[in-house]
Amino acid sequence: MKFLRDIPKDLLRGRAIVRIDLNSSDNWRLLCAGKTLKFLSQNAKAVLIISHTGRPNTNNPADFKKFSLKSRAGDISKLLRKEVVFLKDISEAERQFKNCESKKVFLLENLRFDSGEEKNDKVLAGKLALLGNYYVNEAFAVSHRANASVSAITKFIPSFAGFNFEDEINNLSKAIANPKKPLVVILGGGKSADKVGIIKFLKNKAKWFLLGGASANTLLQLSGVDMKDSLREKDPKILAQMKPLLKLKSILLPFDCKIDKREVLDIGELTAKEYAIKIGEAGTIIWAGPLGLFEKKKFAGGSLIVAKAIAKNKKSFSIVGGGETVEFLRKNKMDKYFDFVSTGGGAMLEFLAGNKLPGIEALNKNGKTN
Numbered sequence: 001m002k003f004l005r006d007i008p009k010d011l012l013r014g015r016a017i018v019r020i021d022l023n024s025s026d027n028w029r030l031l032c033a034g035k036t037l038k039f040l041s042q043n044a045k046a047v048l049i050i051s052h053t054g055r056p057n058t059n060n061p062a063d064f065k066k067f068s069l070k071s072r073a074g075d076i077s078k079l080l081r082k083e084v085v086f087l088k089d090i091s092e093a094e095r096q097f098k099n100c101e102s103k104k105v106f107l108l109e110n111l112r113f114d115s116g117e118e119k120n121d122k123v124l125a126g127k128l129a130l131l132g133n134y135y136v137n138e139a140f141a142v143s144h145r146a147n148a149s150v151s152a153i154t155k156f157i158p159s160f161a162g163f164n165f166e167d168e169i170n171n172l173s174k175a176i177a178n179p180k181k182p183l184v185v186i187l188g189g190g191k192s193a194d195k196v197g198i199i200k201f202l203k204n205k206a207k208w209f210l211l212g213g214a215s216a217n218t219l220l221q222l223s224g225v226d227m228k229d230s231l232r233e234k235d236p237k238i239l240a241q242m243k244p245l246l247k248l249k250s251i252l253l254p255f256d257c258k259i260d261k262r263e264v265l266d267i268g269e270l271t272a273k274e275y276a277i278k279i280g281e282a283g284t285i286i287w288a289g290p291l292g293l294f295e296k297k298k299f300a301g302g303s304l305i306v307a308k309a310i311a312k313n314k315k316s317f318s319i320v321g322g323g324e325t326v327e328f329l330r331k332n333k334m335d336k337y338f339d340f341v342s343t344g345g346g347a348m349l350e351f352l353a354g355n356k357l358p359g360i361e362a363l364n365k366n367g368k369t370n
Contacts, residue, residue, distance in 0.1 A: 045100065284316060
C-alpha cells in the first residue's frame, strides 16, 4: 500500500481526486479528513473531493434535493479557508476541474446518485479516474464496501491512503495484533449481526466482552430470558451463529436494566458499575456501540458510566468507533479521553474481526505510483 506521505513530489503537484466521508450528523468525519485536505489544497494543482451521504432512492426526485452535497461545500470551505466550487455531475467536472491549473478545490455531487457507485462499476470508476492524476482514499468508514469510488477507481490511477486512513490502520492493528493485556471489548448499539465476527475473532485474546444493546438483548433471549419488545436479532441464520457465544465465559451480559414499557433501553446501574470495574483493569479497550438509547438522557446512564471509566483508566490504550458512539461522546465532550477515535462503524468492526476490507485490498493491489 502507498500512503500519501510517500507520494512523489512531481505527482503531488498534479490534480488530486480525494474520497472522503461526509455521511455523519455533524462535521466530525470531515474534520478527521482535514489534514489530508489541507495538504492537498496547498500542494496539488487542483483538488476534486468526492463523497456521498445517505441512501438516496434515485427513483424518487425528492431525494436528489434531500441528499445533495451542495450545502457541504460551505463546510469544506470553512475548514480550508478557501472557496470550494460545487459540481453537479461528472460532465461539469470534466469542464471545470480537468483543466484547472489554479489550486482550486471542487466538490462533486453525491456519488450515490449514480447507481454505478454501489455496484463498483468500472465505467463510473474510469470516468472519475480520467479527471485527475492521482487518487487518495480518506474514507476509511466506507472502505468495507466495494464501491466504484473506493475500489474500482484504484485500477485506473495511482492511488494512496490518506493521513487519517493510515492512522486508522495503524491504531486498529495495534489494538488487535499484540494488545496490551487485558483486552476488554465493549459492544452495544442497535445491530447484533455485525458484532459476531469481532467476538469470534478476538475470543482468544479478549479477557472480557461487555455487552449492551441489541447484542445483549439477543443473547439474553437465547438464554431463556423473555425480552418482550426489546430490540434484538430475529434472523434465524444470525441467531444460529450467536447461540454458541453463550458458552463463552468471557461474555458479560446485563443483570439489571432500565425499561420503558416492554423495552429494555439501557443497562442498569449495577451492571454499568461491574463493567466499570473490568474497564479499570484493562490494558486495551475497544468500544463500538452505545449501551442504551442515549438520545434520551434517562437511558444514557450506562454509556456515561462506561465512558467515565475509560477516561479514568490512564494506563490503557483505548479505541472507540461507530457514528452513534462518537456522537454520544462528542455530545458529552468525552471523545478527547480516547487514544483513537475511529471514523469507521461497520468498517472498524470488519477490520477488528480480521476481515479484508475492499478499500484496503484495492490499495494493496493497485496503489501503484506508475
